[in-house]
Amino acid sequence: MANIRDYLRKKEKRDKENKPPRVSYREKIKSHKFTIFYRISLTLILLTALGAVLFIQWQNKVYTEVMELSSVEIKITSDAQLMPFGSRLLTYSKDGISCMDTKGNAVWNQTYEMQNPMVDINQNVAAVGDYNGRQIYVMSTDSLLGSITTNRPMRNFCVSAGGVVAVVLDDKDVTLICLYDAQGKELVRFRTTMKESGYPVDVSISPSGELVCVSYLYVDGGHMKSSVAFYNFGAVGQNSTDNYVSGYDYIDTVVPLTHFLDNQSLFAVSDDRIMFFGGAQKPVSVAERLLDDEVRGVYYGDEYVGLVFSSKESGSRYRLDVYHKSGNFVHSIEFDIECRDILFHNNQIIIYNESDCRIYNSRGMQKYTGKFNKTALMLIPQNAAYNYMVVTPESVDMIELR
Numbered sequence: 001m002a003n004i005r006d007y008l009r010k011k012e013k014r015d016k017e018n019k020p021p022r023v024s025y026r027e028k029i030k031s032h033k034f035t036i037f038y039r040i041s042l043t044l045i046l047l048t049a050l051g052a053v054l055f056i057q058w059q060n061k062v063y064t065e066v067m068e069l070s071s072v073e074i075k076i077t078s079d080a081q082l083m084p085f086g087s088r089l090l091t092y093s094k095d096g097i098s099c100m101d102t103k104g105n106a107v108w109n110q111t112y113e114m115q116n117p118m119v120d121i122n123q124n125v126a127a128v129g130d131y132n133g134r135q136i137y138v139m140s141t142d143s144l145l146g147s148i149t150t151n152r153p154m155r156n157f158c159v160s161a162g163g164v165v166a167v168v169l170d171d172k173d174v175t176l177i178c179l180y181d182a183q184g185k186e187l188v189r190f191r192t193t194m195k196e197s198g199y200p201v202d203v204s205i206s207p208s209g210e211l212v213c214v215s216y217l218y219v220d221g222g223h224m225k226s227s228v229a230f231y232n233f234g235a236v237g238q239n240s241t242d243n244y245v246s247g248y249d250y251i252d253t254v255v256p257l258t259h260f261l262d263n264q265s266l267f268a269v270s271d272d273r274i275m276f277f278g279g280a281q282k283p284v285s286v287a288e289r290l291l292d293d294e295v296r297g298v299y300y301g302d303e304y305v306g307l308v309f310s311s312k313e314s315g316s317r318y319r320l321d322v323y324h325k326s327g328n329f330v331h332s333i334e335f336d337i338e339c340r341d342i343l344f345h346n347n348q349i350i351i352y353n354e355s356d357c358r359i360y361n362s363r364g365m366q367k368y369t370g371k372f373n374k375t376a377l378m379l380i381p382q383n384a385a386y387n388y389m390v391v392t393p394e395s396v397d398m399i400e401l402r
Contacts, residue, residue, distance in 0.1 A: 125160070154168065192214075213231075213268075269307070288327075299344065320335065322349065
């Protein structure tokens, strides 16, 4: 009997010694949460790493083939001028203007009679008017928005993304700059004279229509001077005389081109420099680069500006210097073809003519080089990456790089 008791006591003692420590319910839940957290974190790290690898591969991918996705027969007349209009095609002549979609269908058409039609595009809004004429038509990629009738002959104009049009009007001893909405209502009018400010060489308007930049040319003390002036027609500008908020003068140079890249970024090009300005209310000079060579062409997108020069490198005809809208120089691209146009679209820099095409990314890496199967009158990037609308004299083709 004693032996049995001793055995049971010893067994109970052994069971206590070998029994695992008791874990509380809260500790079990905490441990389970940590396990799930670590598993999710590891999964996210692996997915991020995989995404980074795929993105780098896509960034460095070089395209070698062109796949034609569709082709629609059309007829482009010899006197028609072509312009990309968003992802669509704008065609105009002395007789009218029209917008065509990727299937070759006319979205809208406006007839008129103009001797020297001028067209300006700001994002998805365009305006067309006749030099020395008095009628301007405003339209979007989807429809006609309205028309403007001026009481004096126009010399120049530009349109905002909202349909506001800034027009330079000639009036004997003074030059008027007027702002109209798309339906023709006059919003603002101010006078300029050669004695006070000079002759307006170029005018540009921000996408919002709030800021207007005017490049003036005048003579002062026997020296030719240019002035880049900014006018604010929002709340801030109401506190300034004639809405003038800032401006910069340049001696012995002409500034024939100014352009807003967005609501607070503008660049201007003269015969000896490129200037960058920034600010949504009172633009200021943020960068200025002197140019040693003659500018052969100026091209721009939403974020970048490109200047074309004759190349000094053997094997290349031209050099494209690319600047960011901040004014920082990005890189140079050497190329050897006569270009019909240079496009900046998202991450792409596209140089092409009727037969050849070169495509680079924003870092200057060549993504594609090849020839068109047909004569290309216009190349229009689409929303899908590396998809393009190619307009030929007889068709509208949709292509994809692979």
